[in-house]
Amino acid sequence: MDINKPLGNGSKIAVIGGGPAGSFFTILTKKMAREQNKDIKISIFDKKDFFEPGPTGCNMCAGVLQDNLIRQLEEVGIDVDSISEEYIHGYALCIKDICTALKVNEGVKICSIFRGGGPANFMISSGRRSFDRLLLSHAEKLGAHYIPERVKSVELSKERVRVNYGNKGGYYDADLLVGAFGVNTGVVKNIFPGYSPPKTWHVCQTELPLGRDWIMNKFFNMIHVFFLKPRGIKLLAATPKGDCLTITGLGKDVAFGDLKKALLASEISKYIPEKLDIACHCHPKIPVTPPKKPYSDRVVIIGDAGYSRYLKNGIESAFITAKYAAETIINIGISEKILKENYDRRCRQRFLYDNLYGKFILYLHDFIMTNNILSSTYLTLVNREQNSLYSKKRLSEILLHIYTGDIPYRSIFFKSLDPILQFQLTLQTLRILVGDINKIFKFRTSNEQRLN
Ligand SMILES: Cc1cc2nc3c(=O)[nH]c(=O)nc-3n(C[C@H](O)[C@H](O)[C@H](O)COP(=O)(O)OP(=O)(O)OC[C@H]3O[C@@H](n4cnc5c(N)ncnc54)[C@H](O)[C@@H]3O)c2cc1C
Structure with a gap:
């Protein structure tokens, strides 16, 4: 077949990886092909x-699915209600002993799910409900193998791609290869010349089987974010998920020992039982840079192994890259030049520049939240906004955008330049500084009086 033309009737696609990117690509391609009366064979x-x-x-x-993604999934006929473990009502930002709640607006749907059959050493009472299985089943229903x-x-050759699989010398020939193998695989590293996967952070995660009653009592339906500085951990997030609480330690290289220490010796320890029961833990990688050349004649790389949003909404990024790839191969062609101009360019426009804003915003947010004066300023202002019926919730909205990732980082950046918000923040910082100076002054005076 001519690689400068779209895939036609009877074409074959091999998809490596049945995670979200692989399934999304299959579902979207099958739907588009059906609309054009094409029968395209896909093997995952x-x-x-x-x-x-x-x-x-x-x-x-x-396993947090945000509103934007849930709506896009509904549009392609995937209903996540059947596998949702918990509906999330908002985020609680915890610094020292104070947690400030940020509720999402009415009608915004966020839920937590298990990607597989749940933790290793604990049977969840809701039964095994897997998000990745739900997606793969949907792809199979549409005819994927x-x-x-x-x-x-x-x-790779000019005429076809050959995929060698399993231990019995199995192989499969196809017209197009889709790499949806994520960043936690070593097998397909040098898949073709020129491609290099994104650079990654090595993060750490654990499931605590605390029981739903305990979790609802201590954490409600809120994802709690703890800003602490134990070794290597930038941020600790606690996500309610039915019987379990998922703890995610985000940082460049987070060791399980450091995560455990953080759980036992930081503010979060007040929310969990003294004796830690751990159902399972893992050390996944998370992409933090763009890939190099995720395309070639007859090959396109999508999902985490391709482009994704910086430290946010990875599953939604998988959906977006899968959609761009499906549209290109069904409507335009599968040559390197076509994939570069139509797939790669769109991904770069969507993620590359926005991620630069994202890096800056998240760096600044981390700096503020771990600085005593600046974090007090933030939380005082957020509390005031939350408790007032009339004031505009400028800062609360910006923080919610950062956590839910519902708008691009660039838009969050420009929203945060709002002059009224900047004035309020400056005023509040000055108030706190003056309060601190007063405290020091009073302390000194009373000490001098005592000594005299
Ligand atoms: C700690 C952590 C927390 C996260 N939390 C969230 C969150 O709350 N919400 C969110 O949206 N995103 C989150 N993400 C990001 C999200 O997990 C990824 O963006 C998403 O899984 C990417 O999907 P994918 O299909 O590209 O890759 P993956 O999900 O990694 O799937 C790749 C698949 O390819 C398969 N595979 C690999 N090599 C081969 C091979 N040689 N042959 C056959 N199959 C192969 C693997 O078995 C796997 O099933 C988080 C990431 C981390 C690390």
Whole structure:
């Protein structure tokens, strides 16, 4: 077939990876092909059984689905209600002993899910409900063929791509190869010349089986974010998920020992039992840079292994890259030049520049939240906004945008330049500084009086 033309009737696609990116791509391609009366054969390769508990079935993530993604999934006929463990009502920002609640607006839907069959050493009472399995089943219903094997190598030639899989010398020839293998795989690293995967952070996550009553009593339906500075951890997030509380330690290289220490010796320890019961833990990677050349003749790389939003909404990014790839191969072609101009360019426009704003915003946010004076300023202002019926909730809205990722980082940046908000922040900082100086002055005077 001519690679400068769209895939036609009877074309074959091999998808490596049955995580969100692989399934989204399959679902979207099948739907678009059907609209054009094309029959395109898609085979998805993935060894993981997503119904299995623990690492054999899990793609290691906090499992928070945000409103934007849920709506896009509904549009393609995927209803996440059947696998949702908890509906999330907002975020609580915790500094020292104070937690400030930021509720999401009425009608905004956020939920937490398990990617696989739940934690390794704990049976969840709701039964095994897997998000990745739900997506893969949907792709299968649309006619995709799921092959439960690991891809060992790939051979590219002018006429076709060959995928070698499993331990019995199985192979599959296709017109197009879609790499949806994420960043936690070593097998397909040098898949073709020129491609390098995104650079990653090595984060750490654990599931605490505290029981839903305990979790609702201490955390309500709110994701709690703790700003602390134990070794290597930038931020600790606690996500209610039915019987379990998912703890995510975000940082460049977070060791499980450091995460455990943080749980036992920081503010979060007040919210969890003294004796830690851990159902499972993992060390996934998270992409923090763009990839190099995620396309070639007959190959396109999507999801985490391609482009994603900086430290936010990874599953939604998988959906977006899958959509751009599906539209390109169904409507335009599969040559390197076409994929560069139509897939890669759109991804770069969407993620590359916005992620620069994202890096700046998250750096600043981290700096503010771990600085005594600036964090007091923030939280005092947020509390005032939350308790007032009439005042505009400028800062609360910006923080909610940062946590839910519902608008681009660039828009958050420009919203935060609002002169009224900047005036309020400056005034509040001055108030706190004057209060602190007064306290020091009073302390000195009373000390001098005592000594005299
Ligand atoms: C700690 C942490 C918390 C996160 N929390 C969230 C969150 O709350 N919300 C959110 O939206 N995103 C979150 N993310 C990001 C999210 O997990 C990823 O963006 C998302 O999983 C990317 O999907 P993917 O399909 O590209 O890759 P993956 O989910 O990694 O799927 C890749 C698939 O490819 C398969 N595979 C790999 N190699 C081969 C091979 N050789 N042969 C066959 N199959 C192969 C794997 O088995 C896997 O199933 C989080 C990430 C981390 C690390």
